[in-house]
Amino acid sequence: MSMPRWARAVRWYLRELTGEAEYDRYCERHRRHHPLAPVPTRREYEALRTLHRETHPQSRCC
Amino acid sequence: MPTSALPESGLPAPAGPSPARSRTTPRAVLLWTAVALLGAVGWGVLALARGERISAVWLVVAALGSYAIAYRFYSRFIVRRVLKPDDRRATPAERLEDGVDFQPTDRRVLLGHHFAAIAGAGPLVGPVLAAQMGYLPGTLWIVAGVIFAGAVQDMVVLFLSMRRDGTSLGQMARDEIGRAGGAAALIAVFAIMIILLGVLALVVVNALAHSPWGTFSVAMTIPIALFMGLWLHILRPGRVVEASVIGVALLLLAIVGGGWIEKSSLADAFTLSPTTLVFCLIGYGFVASVLPVWMLLAPRDYLSTFMKIGTIALLAVGVVVAAPVLRADSVSDFASSGAGPVFAGALFPFLFITIACGALSGFHSLVASGTTPKLIQKESQVRLIGYGAMLMESFVAIMALIAAATLEPGLYYAMNAPAGLLGTTAESASHAVAGLGFTITPDQLTHAAKAVEEQTLIARSGGAPTLAVGMSEIFSGVFGGTALKAFWYHFAIMFEALFILTTVDAGTRVGRFMLQDMLGNVWKPIGRVNWKPGIWLCSGLVVAAWGYFLHSGATDPLGGINQLFPLFGIANQLLAAVALTVCTTVLIKSGRLRWAWVTGVPLAWVVAITFTAGWQKIFSDDPRIGFFAQRTRYSDALDAGQVLPPAKTLDDMHTVVTNSTVDGVLIALFLLLVAVVIGNAAVVCVRAVRSPVPLPTTEAPYTESRIDVPEQAAEPLVGARP
Numbered sequence: 165m166s167m168p169r170w171a172r173a174v175r176w177y178l179r180e181l182t183g184e185a186e187y188d189r190y191c192e193r194h195r196r197h198h199p200l201a202p203v204p205t206r207r208e209y210e211a212l213r214t215l216h217r218e219t220h221p222q223s224r225c226c
Numbered sequence: 227m228p229t230s231a232l233p234e235s236g237l238p239a240p241a242g243p244s245p246a247r248s249r250t251t252p253r254a255v256l257l258w259t260a261v262a263l264l265g266a267v268g269w270g271v272l273a274l275a276r277g278e279r280i281s282a283v284w285l286v287v288a289a290l291g292s293y294a295i296a297y298r299f300y301s302r303f304i305v306r307r308v309l310k311p312d313d314r315r316a317t318p319a320e321r322l323e324d325g326v327d328f329q330p331t332d333r334r335v336l337l338g339h340h341f342a343a344i345a346g347a348g349p350l351v352g353p354v355l356a357a358q359m360g361y362l363p364g365t366l367w368i369v370a371g372v373i374f375a376g377a378v379q380d381m382v383v384l385f386l387s388m389r390r391d392g393t394s395l396g397q398m399a400r401d402e403i404g405r406a407g408g409a410a411a412l413i414a415v416f417a418i419m420i421i422l423l424g425v426l427a428l429v430v431v432n433a434l435a436h437s438p439w440g441t442f443s444v445a446m447t448i449p450i451a452l453f454m455g456l457w458l459h460i461l462r463p464g465r466v467v468e469a470s471v472i473g474v475a476l477l478l479l480a481i482v483g484g485g486w487i488e489k490s491s492l493a494d495a496f497t498l499s500p501t502t503l504v505f506c507l508i509g510y511g512f513v514a515s516v517l518p519v520w521m522l523l524a525p526r527d528y529l530s531t532f533m534k535i536g537t538i539a540l541l542a543v544g545v546v547v548a549a550p551v552l553r554a555d556s557v558s559d560f561a562s563s564g565a566g567p568v569f570a571g572a573l574f575p576f577l578f579i580t581i582a583c584g585a586l587s588g589f590h591s592l593v594a595s596g597t598t599p600k601l602i603q604k605e606s607q608v609r610l611i612g613y614g615a616m617l618m619e620s621f622v623a624i625m626a627l628i629a630a631a632t633l634e635p636g637l638y639y640a641m642n643a644p645a646g647l648l649g650t651t652a653e654s655a656s657h658a659v660a661g662l663g664f665t666i667t668p669d670q671l672t673h674a675a676k677a678v679e680e681q682t683l684i685a686r687s688g689g690a691p692t693l694a695v696g697m698s699e700i701f702s703g704v705f706g707g708t709a710l711k712a713f714w715y716h717f718a719i720m721f722e723a724l725f726i727l728t729t730v731d732a733g734t735r736v737g738r739f740m741l742q743d744m745l746g747n748v749w750k751p752i753g754r755v756n757w758k759p760g761i762w763l764c765s766g767l768v769v770a771a772w773g774y775f776l777h778s779g780a781t782d783p784l785g786g787i788n789q790l791f792p793l794f795g796i797a798n799q800l801l802a803a804v805a806l807t808v809c810t811t812v813l814i815k816s817g818r819l820r821w822a823w824v825t826g827v828p829l830a831w832v833v834a835i836t837f838t839a840g841w842q843k844i845f846s847d848d849p850r851i852g853f854f855a856q857r858t859r860y861s862d863a864l865d866a867g868q869v870l871p872p873a874k875t876l877d878d879m880h881t882v883v884t885n886s887t888v889d890g891v892l893i894a895l896f897l898l899l900v901a902v903v904i905g906n907a908a909v910v911c912v913r914a915v916r917s918p919v920p921l922p923t924t925e926a927p928y929t930e931s932r933i934d935v936p937e938q939a940a941e942p943l944v945g946a947r948p
Contacts (some may be wrong), residue, residue: 173871174356175311175467177334177338178467179466179467180331180332180335180472181335181338181339181342181531182466182467182528182531182888183466184464184465184466184467186329187464189325190325191325193325194325197514206463206464207463209463210458210459210463210464213326214459214519214520214524215466216326217519217520217523217524218518218519219755220327221732221735221736221738221739222343222593222596222597222732222736223343223419223589223592223596223732223733223736224264224343224346224527224593224595224728224729224732224733225343225344225346225348225583225587225589225590225592225593225603225729225797226346226347226348226349226351226582226583226587226589226729
């Protein structure tokens with residue numbers, strides 16, 4: 165693989181792993197299910213996601 | 227090994243991969259023969275080396291060869307014959323997709339998620355302590371344990387939970403075993419988590435006590451996380467990658483900064499006693515668990531994940547490039563005598579409970595029945611994610627063992643024996659180590675501490691400092707030489723503390739929700755997740771519970787790790803017993819009695835080790851092993867007005883009596899709870915075997931999948947080997 169492809173792959177993986185890419189997926193899904201409603205902004209989405217994390221703690225192992 | 231591609235007569239054809247695809251080519255045969263040979267050579271060198279020092283690379287070769295063979299053959303056998311995943315069946319991620327909890331996720335990404343959730347400080351601590359029995363027993367258990375028990379447990383729990391829309395282990399125990407078993411499992415999970423948090427926090431306390439450098443750099447993680455939280459929440463919402471890059475850079479700066487602090491006038495402010503650190507951690511744990519997650523918990527989690535993956539990769543490179551020699555005995559005298567200073571007891575059963583994470587860890591079953599099953603795209607991916615991630619964790623444990631085994635044994639014991647035995651000066655420690663049959667001069671000890679810029683390395687038990695010294699030896703051999711030794715030492719301390727504090731944050735929160743849930747049954751308002759007083763009360767109770775163990779460990783005259791680590795190991799392995807019981811019960815109930823040994827044999831093994839260890843801890847006459855024998859010894863002396871060493875005052879004597887009573891009672895309680903789960907499950911299994919029709923299980927009904935994963939071959943082998 166060439167350098168740019170490697171860099172793209174690494175960026176893709178990091179964005180997916182950290183959940184940064186979740187917003188894009190959410191928007192895409194939102195447009196599919198509610199084509200007429202406005203898509204939430206990144207800020208609104210992050211607020212929703214934080215609220216969800218608040219109530220769904222994930223245990224980490226040792 | 228029954229790995230033939232053809233279905234046996236009378237059984238339905240294995241779903242998923244078609245026989246035509248898994249045709250064995252001569253090239254594959256050649257490749258796997260080579261892998262098997264390489265692994266065998268590794269084991270051969272380890273087994274035959276007597277009296278000479280061998281390179282750690284052989285350990286790596288033996289482990290990786292075994293993992294590859296196990297993944298290729300044993301995990302495939304379990305998947306095809308026992309679990310029978312069906313890729314035409316929609317997973318809960320697909321059926322219930324909501325973009326939040328349920329979301330089909332790329333398997334490589336999910337592998338990363340799952341690995342980050344299961345691997346933490348556990349596989350780094352246990353093997354270091356177990357090195358007192360030599361490197362060979364620990365290696366054998368880590369490799370065999372993960373292949374036949376740990377990875378099997380993770381994969382089967384993941385599969386069962388996935389087939390039940392991602393239900394938790396406690397819920398599965400209730401649904402598949404019964405009310406009594408379910409309730410016992412729930413209480414056991416909660417109690418075990420408290421012990422786990424207490425012991426892990428104790429590791430941090432032992433690593434940071436009297437170390438201004440370490441204390442400063444770990445303390446700096448709080449403002450760094452707060453800054454990242456602000457960045458992600460207010461400045462640039464959701465830009466996790468850039469925030470993490472900045473965070474990691476600041477973290478490295480904090481480690482360097484610790485070195486400046488240590489030499490400055492501020493050093494005294496960051497030189498804290500264990501007791502002070504205990505109260506700092508308790509306060510921190512409470513605040514972190516009631517603050518909004520975006521402020522501390524979420525950014526810390528990102529930092530910890532990046533550091534984890536980076537450091538582990540670095541360690542792997544370091545071990546292979548530096549190829550250190552193993553200085554520890556392959557099997558030490560303590561393995562048979564059971565008189566080791568780090569933890570008491572003979573190899574069977576105590577080695578197997580000291581190394582939990584890395585070989586078999588019950589706690590993983592909580593992760594495997596939590597978020598991961600809700601994100602799986604295709605059923606057959608449980609093999610890569612469940613089995614594969616656990617193999618990776620096992621490899622981390624092997625590297626920790628290597629780091630400990632490359633140290634001079636004299637230094638290892640001077641760092642890991644209890645303070646009561648070693649005293650506080652280099653001379654007393656050197657003398658005590660000589661009494662154990664090893665040598666280290668006071669000069670060497672002082673020099674070793676100076677090389678990593680610590681005031682002392684004596685009695686720094688808990689695994690973290692030992693691992694850090696080992697890692698600093700390995701890293702400085704590859705990057706930067708001796709000049710960077712102190713940096714690498716504190717780097718290792720920082721990254722372990724970071725893992726542990728993340729676990730403490732998250733664990734306290736999970737514990738709080740469990741407690742709110744349980745208490746909510748008694749008094750409704752407390753169960754409400756938004757009622758602040760309820761949140762504070764439950765968080766406070768959870769923190770107080772693990773804080774109690776942390777405090778008693780930090781002040782225990784007999785050494786907190788020595789006393790509490792067996793409790794932690796037994797608790798963790800008992801949780802594995804509960805998970806394997808659930809797995810075996812479901813296999814039998816779903817008409818797979820023939821294959822029940824896949825989880826049944828590890829279950830029998832884990833029951834044997836935990837109940838033997840528990841029995842000895844309760845009933846042994848040897849006060850070093852049996853908690854009640856210890857209690858009797860100290861309370862008798864107390865009645866006679868005597869002070870028994872290592873206790874120094876009558877207060878110390880009272881502390882020992884109280885601690886041994888609490889620990890003994892707790893072990894008895896754990897064993898009882900798990901016995902209830904197993905007893906209840908046995909009744910269900912007998913009923914299932916006798917029943918002419920299969921008993922009902924709670925598996926979600928079949929729905930046809932509508933997503934294709936084109937790039938996925940029938941056998942997800944790409945990137946699978948750890």
